[in-house]
Amino acid sequence: MVKEDAPRLLREELSSPNWVPKPIALSGVTDPYQPVERRLKLTRGCLEVLAEFRNPVSVVTKNNLVTRDLDLLSELARCQAAMVCISLTTLDAGLRKILEPRTSPPSARLATIRSLAAAGVPVGAMVAPVIPGLTDHEIPTLVAAAAEAGAQFADYALIRLPYAVAPLFEEWLTQHMPAKKDKILNRIRGMRQGKLNDSRFGVRMRGEGIFADQIEAMFAVACRKAGLSEHGPELSSAAFRRPAGAQLALGL
Numbered sequence: 001m002v003k004e005d006a007p008r009l010l011r012e013e014l015s016s017p018n019w020v021p022k023p024i025a026l027s028g029v030t031d032p033y034q035p036v037e038r039r040l041k042l043t044r045g046c047l048e049v050l051a052e053f054r055n056p057v058s059v060v061t062k063n064n065l066v067t068r069d070l071d072l073l074s075e076l077a078r079c080q081a082a083m084v085c086i087s088l089t090t091l092d093a094g095l096r097k098i099l100e101p102r103t104s105p106p107s108a109r110l111a112t113i114r115s116l117a118a119a120g121v122p123v124g125a126m127v128a129p130v131i132p133g134l135t136d137h138e139i140p141t142l143v144a145a146a147a148e149a150g151a152q153f154a155d156y157a158l159i160r161l162p163y164a165v166a167p168l169f170e171e172w173l174t175q176h177m178p179a180k181k182d183k184i185l186n187r188i189r190g191m192r193q194g195k196l197n198d199s200r201f202g203v204r205m206r207g208e209g210i211f212a213d214q215i216e217a218m219f220a221v222a223c224r225k226a227g228l229s230e231h232g233p234e235l236s237s238a239a240f241r242r243p244a245g246a247q248l249a250l251g252l
Contacts, residue, residue, distance in 0.1 A: 007045030021237035033063040056081035056235035079239035083122040117150030129159035132187035147226035
């Protein structure tokens, strides 16, 4: 599904006198820099609108295509209105190919952090998804690598398997990690009250139990050693503006 009118709809929303300036996330569900974005430029179109209005935005992506939009992100960053989280799952290039195909390799993601930091855009690492029994042991090296590349903060999220995702993941394990399948699934169930998914807000991103506590402690120690904050900067809407003619253009 392609929402070709997204920039126009965003402009209409921000132009409305009912809009209260607040941070917008790109994106909480789908990576805003899918391969097709190179051609469609819908994410860039939305960023152009956000920069025009100086509305704060946070971006989470696995792809180095975000560096194409450094001009817009830097402009927003000068108003304390932008930050970017680069998703890091593994430093194993081979695992990345089968786990996250069509995404940038680990080296490119770290290079993206360097580029964003050099451009003055607040940048952090989102260590996600953490897959217990498969990638959780990489947390210290992922955090350290992100810090070395110029990240200022880091966060993490445990793998989530809602609805049809769970059987797809089990099938993936059968195909690519048969020897580790039972261990991984049992670790996930151990953090999800015996289930593969837990939709409760406040729990779904972290899990519960001894394994979840171990991951949380490992991450906290890694951030402390690397000198990274576990929280991104506070974005500001103080510079928000409605460009002259914005509402007139909306009415035409």
